[in-house]
Amino acid sequence: MTLKSWALRLLASGTAALAVPDGFPRTGNGLWYKEPGLSWSTQYLPIGNGYLGAMVNGDPVSDRLQLNIESLWSGGPFANSSYNGGNHQKSESGYLATQLAKIRDAIFTTSNGREIKDVATLQSSNDGYGSYSGIGFINITHTASGEITDYARWLDMDHALLNSVWKESSSSFNRTYFCSSPTRACTVHTASSNAGAYSATYSFSSLQGLPERNITCLDDTTAQLRGYVGPPGMLYELQAKIQKLGSGGTVHCTINPATGEAELIANETTEAWVTWVGGTEYSMDSGNSAHGYSFKGPDPHEDLVSLLTKASSQDISSALKEHVADYQKALGGFSLKIGQEFDSTKTTAELIDSYTTDTGNPYIEWLLFNYARYMLVESTRSYLPANLQGKWARDAKARWDSDYHANINLQMNYWIAEVTNLDVTSALWDYMEKTWAPRGAETAAILYNITRGWLVHDELNIFGHSGMKNYSAKSTNYREAPAWMMMHVYDHLDYTNDVAWWKRQGWPLLKGVTQFWLDYLVEDRHFNDSTLVVNPCNSPEQEPTTFGCASSQQILWQLFESVEKGFDASGDKDTAFLEEVRAKKIKLDKGIKIGSFEWKVEFDSPTNLHRHLSHLVGLYPGYVISNFKPATDGNQGVPDLTREQVLKAAEVSLVSRGNGTGSDGDSGKYKPAYFIEHLIKSDTLRLGKGLAGSLLGSITKLDCVLSPVKERNFASNLWSLYDASQRDPTFQIDANMGYSGAVMNALIQAPDTSSLSDTLRITLLPALPAAWKNGSIKGARIRGGMSLDLEWANGKATRANLTVDPVVRHVRQIEVWYDGKSIGEFSAVARLMKDFSF
Numbered sequence: 001m002t003l004k005s006w007a008l009r010l011l012a013s014g015t016a017a018l019a020v021p022d023g024f025p026r027t028g029n030g031l032w033y034k035e036p037g038l039s040w041s042t043q044y045l046p047i048g049n050g051y052l053g054a055m056v057n058g059d060p061v062s063d064r065l066q067l068n069i070e071s072l073w074s075g076g077p078f079a080n081s082s083y084n085g086g087n088h089q090k091s092e093s094g095y096l097a098t099q100l101a102k103i104r105d106a107i108f109t110t111s112n113g114r115e116i117k118d119v120a121t122l123q124s125s126n127d128g129y130g131s132y133s134g135i136g137f138i139n140i141t142h143t144a145s146g147e148i149t150d151y152a153r154w155l156d157m158d159h160a161l162l163n164s165v166w167k168e169s170s171s172s173f174n175r176t177y178f179c180s181s182p183t184r185a186c187t188v189h190t191a192s193s194n195a196g197a198y199s200a201t202y203s204f205s206s207l208q209g210l211p212e213r214n215i216t217c218l219d220d221t222t223a224q225l226r227g228y229v230g231p232p233g234m235l236y237e238l239q240a241k242i243q244k245l246g247s248g249g250t251v252h253c254t255i256n257p258a259t260g261e262a263e264l265i266a267n268e269t270t271e272a273w274v275t276w277v278g279g280t281e282y283s284m285d286s287g288n289s290a291h292g293y294s295f296k297g298p299d300p301h302e303d304l305v306s307l308l309t310k311a312s313s314q315d316i317s318s319a320l321k322e323h324v325a326d327y328q329k330a331l332g333g334f335s336l337k338i339g340q341e342f343d344s345t346k347t348t349a350e351l352i353d354s355y356t357t358d359t360g361n362p363y364i365e366w367l368l369f370n371y372a373r374y375m376l377v378e379s380t381r382s383y384l385p386a387n388l389q390g391k392w393a394r395d396a397k398a399r400w401d402s403d404y405h406a407n408i409n410l411q412m413n414y415w416i417a418e419v420t421n422l423d424v425t426s427a428l429w430d431y432m433e434k435t436w437a438p439r440g441a442e443t444a445a446i447l448y449n450i451t452r453g454w455l456v457h458d459e460l461n462i463f464g465h466s467g468m469k470n471y472s473a474k475s476t477n478y479r480e481a482p483a484w485m486m487m488h489v490y491d492h493l494d495y496t497n498d499v500a501w502w503k504r505q506g507w508p509l510l511k512g513v514t515q516f517w518l519d520y521l522v523e524d525r526h527f528n529d530s531t532l533v534v535n536p537c538n539s540p541e542q543e544p545t546t547f548g549c550a551s552s553q554q555i556l557w558q559l560f561e562s563v564e565k566g567f568d569a570s571g572d573k574d575t576a577f578l579e580e581v582r583a584k585k586i587k588l589d590k591g592i593k594i595g596s597f598e599w600k601v602e603f604d605s606p607t608n609l610h611r612h613l614s615h616l617v618g619l620y621p622g623y624v625i626s627n628f629k630p631a632t633d634g635n636q637g638v639p640d641l642t643r644e645q646v647l648k649a650a651e652v653s654l655v656s657r658g659n660g661t662g663s664d665g666d667s668g669k670y671k672p673a674y675f676i677e678h679l680i681k682s683d684t685l686r687l688g689k690g691l692a693g694s695l696l697g698s699i700t701k702l703d704c705v706l707s708p709v710k711e712r713n714f715a716s717n718l719w720s721l722y723d724a725s726q727r728d729p730t731f732q733i734d735a736n737m738g739y740s741g742a743v744m745n746a747l748i749q750a751p752d753t754s755s756l757s758d759t760l761r762i763t764l765l766p767a768l769p770a771a772w773k774n775g776s777i778k779g780a781r782i783r784g785g786m787s788l789d790l791e792w793a794n795g796k797a798t799r800a801n802l803t804v805d806p807v808v809r810h811v812r813q814i815e816v817w818y819d820g821k822s823i824g825e826f827s828a829v830a831r832l833m834k835d836f837s838f
Helices: 003-013 090-109 301-313 316-330 348-354 362-380 409-413 426-448 481-496 499-520 550-570 575-587 643-656 671-677 706-713 733-747
Strands: 030-033 045-048 052-056 062-069 136-141 148-156 161-168 171-180 185-192 198-206 214-219 222-228 235-245 250-256 261-269 271-280 335-337 760-764 775-782 786-793 796-804 813-818 821-827 833-837
Touching: 030 348, 030 362, 045 148, 045 171, 045 362, 052 171, 052 185, 052 271, 062 235, 062 271, 090 426, 136 185, 171 316, 185 198, 185 301, 185 316, 198 222, 198 235, 198 271, 214 250, 222 261, 235 250, 235 261, 235 301, 261 271, 271 301, 271 316, 335 362, 348 362, 362 733, 409 481, 409 733, 426 481, 426 499, 481 499, 481 550, 499 550, 499 575, 550 575, 760 796, 796 813, 813 833, 821 833
Parallel strands: 214 261, 760 813
Antiparallel strands: 030 148, 045 052, 052 062, 062 136, 136 198, 148 161, 161 171, 171 185, 185 271, 198 261, 214 222, 222 235, 235 271, 250 261, 335 775, 775 786, 786 796, 796 833, 813 821
16 A cells, blocks of 8 residues: 555544544554653654664644664763773783682682672773763644644554544644665655645754754755764764655745754645654774774765665655565564454553453553564664664663663563564674674683683673673673573574574674683582582672572573584584583583572572572573483583472472562563463462463463563553653663563473484463463464464464474474373474374
């Protein structure tokens, strides 16, 4: 459908007073409202293409589009040429080696292995770290010819379009917003039903905290906004062009005499639209020693001129068609149905307001799932990965700097990428390769006296900040961050079988991280059991600083096994490296024990309901708990336990940490996936609305934490909020993404295995909620290079089909489980199709 016919259909129909507007997707896959947005974090709606983002309130007479450019950051070398990524001086390496040794000795020799309060001598200044920044606003001012009636706005997630419609006097209006990935441009298009009925002014306003900028007319129809994010700071530029359709009316760029700044004017037009592009002088390719870690690229002006010329040369219908086709392709052919029923008489805000733990609503639960996929696509197919707020940050100084927290948040952003077939990870790999590895090698050498490999810590900007920030150790003493991210790197190979990518980018990332850890691990001198442990360590955002944290050891176990599983595909001839990994793995403490809490040393904290469940990383998203195997190779770090004992202990740990209904969004955002992974029958837990299951196969009506999370922490625009009770709460995209990861884990489980020779178990509907009794999945991805279609009715599976890709790097043995028993085994040879009926 062309944009013109789309608009005409909307204009002709208007919007019913009590029902969803006619232009709303027939599938129900969208959000809609009867009023413009007032609150940025709870009511505005997002559009983006990764390069650019915009939050839109949709007001007919005073529309505000808050803008972002993905690489616009304060700080870094643009603010201070001596910025060094948070590293100490090279001359301090000897002193730092002594301090690290003292910290390790103190931890090992204390009676309880946990008396150390901080690691301050290893930390460095946060100066110059910076923050992701908004740009400002496009303000669309339209003087209505009469009372505004029949207003509606909606986000169409089938086509990645935002729309608003209204009537005034005898005219109907439709405004459509979208950001196109192929053109790297965004567009706002307004059409009226009567010729010459639309006039508006498009002006630009800056954010408080940003220096003054220059807004001029580049030509008769193009405005340019140009400025710096700080004095000094990074250069940025925005270019916006106004166009119209038909012979009537005029459009032009003019200087407002009152402000001295350029504005775009539409006067008595029938259709008018503004297309904008934006960029900065940031370049990841300059983030290495050869370029002095300047991260500075060319002035963006000429590139933006070229982009805008290309984007505006298309007619609006062609631009829309190209955008929709590209977006739908990006969705990867995946779909999910959970028996949702679309109530066309209630807005999304009304449905959210009526959502309760007791009643639930599969439609809202389905929307939330699709919303995460929409935002991931709209914020990642570009130059940089999705940060703590995707690409949508309002302020010049964002909450938590809207950076990359890699102790779970960045990981959560991508939990749904592989399994729902979203091709959105290229920017993530480039970001790690170009901003983490170069400066991280210097951190390894200076801070830890390790001359091979690299590391970074938990909090990361776009300027290669690899040092340990000067905050509490529980937040910053986390050098395991890149090792955890290597799960995603190996998973990409496992899901896609893209060996060419693995050789070029994946394996070098994995090898570099592993080399650091081979040299960092030390023998346990507290228990003197000859195992290798991490010292010092903090379980993320928890005290104390100790050694052998469960999460650290589990992550490293999987890191070493990823090397073993990925070596043959890498083309690497360094067999000495592989043998060193194997030798260290035999001595590595696996991080699995049955005790009171989540450290190797024993102590209890029975009132601790902390949101992080880092000690269960091997349960989800990892596998060393879920697929625990007793030692068969003399490994000193594997406890003498059965898989059943380990899983039962994980269940007890989950129960003891509460249901995730704390006062902030973080309280519940980590827990659902773990509950879904492994909760078994228990009449003592009535946590919500019936979403739980067991890795052991015993499906139950046990309630889960998903419903309280949805009830308490999602706004009317379906954004997850960190502090929902506050007047101006903070958006946290990882909770939206984590929710969808939990949903997929409730419907399909196929955790990795220690070896490619181990049988891969695929469990169908392990934790199907009672309210989702009918549904289907199409195009889900399974590791090993397979696609899955699945259908169920009345709470029971009815059909499943597994299709193996045309090319596989290893023929794996597969066992499919349903309802607590095996229903089939096969070898996953290329192009095999397996059907299951129930």
